[in-house]
Amino acid sequence: MPRKTMIEAIRDAMDVSMGKDDNVVVFGEDVGYFGGVFRCTQGLQQKYGVTRCFDAPISELGIVGAALGMAAYGLRPCVEVQFADYVYPAYDQIVSEAARIRYRSNGEFTCPMVIRMPTGGGIFGGQTHSQSPEALFTHVSGLKVVVPSNPHDAKGLLIASIEDPDPVIFLEPKRLYNGPFDGHHDRPVTPWSKHPLGEVPDGHYSTPLGKAEIRRQGADVTILAYGTMVYVAEAAAEETGIDAEIIDLRTLLPLDLDAIVASVRKTGRCVVVHEATLTSGFGAELAALVQQHCFYELEAPIARVTGWDTPYPHAQEWDYFPGPARVGQALRETMEA
Known part of the structure; x- marks a missing residue:
């Protein structure tokens, strides 16, 4: 291929x-x-x-x-x-x-x-x-x-x-x-x-909108990510050794809520990762949905790892990004909660 x-x-x-x-x-x-x-x-x-x-x-x-x-x-x-x-x-x-x-x-x-x-x-x-x-x-x-x-x-x-x-x-x-x-x-x-x-196959094929993909199977914690942050989540899981399940959302609207709920109910924990700012970022909607649908299965607070609540910092670009160190810290804190 x-x-x-x-x-x-x-x-x-x-x-x-x-x-x-x-x-x-x-x-x-x-x-x-x-x-x-x-x-x-x-x-x-x-x-x-x-x-x-x-x-x-x-x-x-x-x-x-x-x-x-x-x-x-x-x-x-x-x-x-x-x-x-x-x-x-x-x-x-x-x-x-x-x-x-x-x-x-x-x-x-x-x-x-x-x-x-x-x-x-x-x-x-x-x-x-x-x-x-x-x-x-x-x-x-x-x-x-x-x-x-x-x-x-x-x-x-x-x-x-x-x-x-x-x-x-x-x-x-x-x-x-x-x-x-x-x-x-x-x-x-x-x-x-x-x-x-x-x-990438040649010719015509389509990937359905509204369907997430499990990028990494795990049993301890669910990481919800999309775009570049999927790779950061993978790196954090590997570096910490935590058995994290990584869901690549792929489509944010419509959202594959079934895949999210099934994963969080299995793991009992959830970390949301995105590059955009924290306040009113899409991660807030994800956290609210997980709390609404998985409250009785949650064993720890839902964590969010995001960009800063500042105008985009030119000189500090790579500090602004959520990296494996920040995601890894959130994973450890979630597992210890």
Whole structure:
């Protein structure tokens, strides 16, 4: 089976989808001739022409607004916002229009569009190139929110998102773009060295939205993670020797609550890990759901390991990230509680 980076898998997903359905169009800033700032769309314009893959002005509001109109008309736009930090001018279009059009039209219109965005830190991009805004979208009814952690899932989830009848926010952890992250390091030391490239089948396949995956079986504690933090959780479990079960959520909305509940009821303990800030982060919703559904099985308080409640620190980027040391400390404290 071919081994690919996440960038190659994402590009493959768009290529397969465009070849399968002429209604799929790809556009955004620099995604055409240049192939995108991270090269996720490289070669698509040459293969499908300028009417299927094209550049857009530097206007996120315009990109998303145009995609919304195309989707309502019957096309399936897959647009790129160059960094998740740039999406805020388009937030009203996403929340007030795309997320609500099915309901406002009583089902007469749907909005089959995907908004792809690189998310999270790892490139020393500072406050305007490193944010993790997933909680801003999981709060919005009518949206679906996806965060892959590996190339195989990235391709399958993106194909499923393009084929979905409703708007999907597709967040791509940029630390995983060129290979799975070596979660054992709290600093960028050969960050792609440990894990091999992902095995990605050729051709069409889809990974169902709303289904989590058990990345590591365990009996003592459940770790809920997504994106880059899946590898940090794996590293923390290995370094502490704690028999942790790691759930890769993959889709935040809709959430696979059944998988979460089954795991926590088995282990009796839960640690939630994400890169975004602590206050009002998606981990708060996860903790509330675990408490609601697993209260009588819990043997310790639910722990959260997250980024700091500060504007994104450029110089302290690798201290800001939850690393294996911080996750490992939470695991030990949870086991001792």
